[in-house]
Amino acid sequence: MADIINLLPDNIANQIAAGEVIQRPASAVKELLENAVDAGATEIQLIIRDAGKELIQVIDNGKGMSETDARMCFERHATSKIKTIDDLFQIRTMGFRGEALASIAAVAQVELKTRMHNAELGTYLEIDNSVIKKQEPCQTAEGTSIAMKNLFFNVPARRNFLKSNAAEMRHVVDEFIRVAMAFPQIQFSLNSNSQNLFYLEKGSLKQRIIAILGQHYNARLVSVKESTDYMDVHGFVGKPETAKKTRGDQFFFVNNRFIKSPYLHHAIMNAFAEMIPADSYPLYVLFIDLDPAHVDINVHPTKQEIKFDDEKVMYAFVQAAVKHALAQFNITPTLDFELDPGIQQLDAVSKPFTEQQQAKSVNTSLYKSFTQANQAHTIDTNNSNLRHWKDLYEIGKSAPDTGSRAPREESPVSSTPVSSSLSGGFESRSSTASMIDERWQDTTIDQKVPVQVHQQYILSQIKSGFILIDQQAAHERILYERYQRALQDSPVPTQQSLFPQTLPLLPADAALITEMLPELQVLGYDLEPFGNNTFVVRGTPADIQSGNEQASIEGLLEQFKNFSTELKVNRREQLVRSMARNNAIPAGKSLSTREMQNIIDELFACSMPNAAPGGKYTYISFKLADLAKMFGA
Template sequence: MPKGRQVADIINLLPDNIANQIAAGEVIQRPASAVKELLENAVDAGATEIQLFIKDAGKELVQVIDNGSGMSDTDARMCFERHATSKIQTIDDLFHIRTMGFRGEALASIAAVAQVELKSRKHNEELGTFIEIDNSVVKRQEPCQTAPGTSIAMKNLFFNVPARRNFLKSNAAEMRHIVDEFIRVALAFPHLQFSLNSNGQEMFHLEKGSLKQRIVNILGQHYNSKLVTVKESTDYMNVSGFVGKPDTAKKTRGDQFFFVNNRFIKSGYLNHAVMSAFSEMIPSENFPLYVLFIDLDPAHVDINVHPTKQEIKFDDEKILYAFVQAAVKHALAQFNVTPALDFELDPGIQSLDALTQPFTDQKKVQSANTSIYRSFTQANQAHMIDHSGSNSNLRNWKDLYGPVEKPLEMEAPSSTASVIDERWQEAATDQKVPVQVHQQYILSQIKSGYILIDQRAAHERILYERYQRALSEKPIATQQSLFPQTLELLPADAVVISEMLPDLQALGYDLEPFGMHTFVVRGTPADIQTGNEQASIEGLLEQFKHFSTELKLNRRENLVRSMARNNAIPVGKPLGTREMQNIIDELFACATPNVSPGGRFTFISFKLNDLERMFDRGA
């Protein structure tokens, strides 16, 4: 550098308004972020009634009204300053926090990216305070008449940061996030009254009550008899709450809630502890319902490892894992939730009189007089089997090695047995007739050998491409219902369906909103079995939420994959010859016939010369 040359300073302090907007990005990422902060502040203010009002999915308005302690004139002004808080006096307080909203910059961040109006009055004062803030600047502060407690209205989020506003999702997507945050806070505090009003309609009205009542009111009345109490205590920690019985498990993670010291958290580690407790009761791809509260000394928890405080760190995770797993296992065992019969046992067997009717004295006498009873109870008689009698099935033991499966369409009453036999012999001589294997696979001959088709994966691929065409080219025909059904959904699920309505119409569903969280089902795709409309939509909804959680697909791709997965032929369904041939023909007419939408092989080919080598035909 030449001697005497001066270099200008390049590091400057940012103006407060820009610094506030940058800080706001850590706290207020979307309307739901503001909802979380405002609800938690209301809880910490000692409110017993909390109202949330939303307009335009929070983009136009997020307002929380509570009947809590209220604020003085000075506190009302100070709460919008960065790092202002009533909950931390010393550095030690930071590690012993049991309240919810302690981030000093929460209200300051909201004021930096929105227009804010605050009204607050302490219960022992006659007048309250009104403050209007625009882009972190106080425009007005004056006394006002208002009810005891606090009302904070956040208007026009990101009005001064257009680029941030453009990154917000659709109203339905943003509303889902708002409902999620509302539910988490409402579950954590069942002794408080909560309500949620969106665009003038009340979505939730939750009265004070027990945790079980709150779970049922939020997640649905069908859980009322399906909840198992979890309650274990030690000197180190306590676990309490509820888990759902195994038959309530779903393919989605939407009904899993962990709270540590009443704060909602996300923990894959603790979720695994619960899953392992259910490991022998539900399929591995399903998720049980749980609402579990862990209470322990805040000194054992670090809640500042993530800006949203939803991911936290424990000083001894192994103890926590073992305790949660044991608590859930103990609860399930105590309430006899373990299955009494094998899940794979044929339903027809489960309904037999031998299992469902009492074993009376008369039946005991009748059983004792049978030859098979004597064979197994009298000394030296176990090897003796009675071959007499015209009803002995052992005479036809060779039949056990005959064909065990025939196409479904060939089955008929005994009076047409001769016709069936002729058709079966005719099919057997035609080498190209496909054969179903274990009601899961289709075996079909090709010139070079044969192929083995996974019937479910193949049908998924067929439906996936059919639904893709329906959205881009020709909509699927709708089968109108003679008696339209009313479908009542949970509020969060109703938001999901509302978002998908135009695409569902193209895919053959005729749904119409009908009041709060309710839809009228006037028609379904033509290939949906009549009378199965509600189950079809509920299954589609569950699959959609599952893919949303696992794959992060865009909405249309998610919907098409969900439809294909939900409507595909299940494993274990018998297929007739024509049905199998249709699957083969349609599969190989697909643009990508070799894999399912999820990437599984739809078929495997076996060459004839490979078979010859396996059987050592060359020798």
């Protein structure tokens, strides 16, 4: 029988490995920037064309590579970081596995120029599909310049799965910010399609945060700094007023490596408990430094998910550090034990309590009620202040009721003795029913008026029984169809703001909004780019409450970025669904009778009133026959 197991050729093996490391242009950006940092660079330049699909180039002034190293760095598992197994548990560099450049060379056309500081000439390499096409000496600046062109040119299926340029650029900016935030002592710049998006000078961590996230954070950052023998935590958190409805201003770094940790994020949220709304996210940029032996960073190809040997200690320490920082800067509520100077001027404090005053106080009924046994509820009937209470009560009891509502009295049903209600048969039941009817005869309640249940559902009577409407799901369906019609032929009316607001956004969010501007304008948003990732909000859809413009756009962004569905929908559909979900009346909001009736009327005017866009039921009907069965009739 012939053998059937063979070794894969290197180029195919590299392409398979590249699927784990290089998933999109942003993945290559991360690896190339981290290599530049490891090379000891003090200036790093990132150049992007066509959101990285056409070109990703990183230029640094690091130590460069020799001719042999330049050739070897593209081999799989070729690394200068690990020589023994013990080195794997003492990693302090960004890259160490030797897979990044080999993976990049397997799915792109690569050009490398590098020169060491003490060398007269550098090395030029040209690689195509893991095959070296050219290697020769060249004149180049000290450091390394690596350019990868036409990403996934040889894997068309993977290239087809890439998102739009705006979406991919958002991921590229995210990776750039994460590396730049971790190393404020390095100068970074980002150029996209010949446009400078970032130029970050060397400086302190606070200066880097402000340069990336915006000048408006300058006076709103709280310093965090705690040290123990086990670990150190330092960085900044934002004051409660900086909390946003959208994620994006949250950064955790472990030994200068960006990580994603829902567990530690929960610790921060607990530290901010009761200071920010439950659906908001605080700003934080926190660095955790600890012995690499206590952390395993080799659990995920992107190294963004790591494991700690004692997560509970990490959780408690991070939470305590943030709470301490907020308390130090008087952010958390505190008790003020200092006496008000004005109290010292009161007679009760400044003047002596004479014996005559003491004797007078002892004889009062108020004093006796608190000093004599069982006298706490004593009422002095001789007190002139209480003398007329009985008359007032008698007047109130005998006064006729002039209001439209019946006087409040005990229910006839509850006041009837149990024995008589059981022995009286139909006669007692009919008399009780007539008393209840008389009680409600004078009311003006219309039985068909909708009723709100627990500020979440709307109960409405129909001929065959009644329906129970989910107010949020129903309003979401109404808005969804309204926005769909707007995109087709009838734009949503815009409510112009009396005072236009400026809306600063994260660079990634600004790129997303820029991509969606045409659709947003049709849907009623009047936005205009204002430079430096800022927009001017001149108007919002007419059905959005005035003054709520920023929260509306931030909520829309959050819904859009975290939109999930089993079906693959286009960007317009995703935007319409996100906008309907964000602007729908939430559960817990009290509605007037007119508002409830409007929801009912508009819901049943929809083309598909029975379900929200995501598939959730908008209402459930209850028939009289079914109700009778429930009661055993």
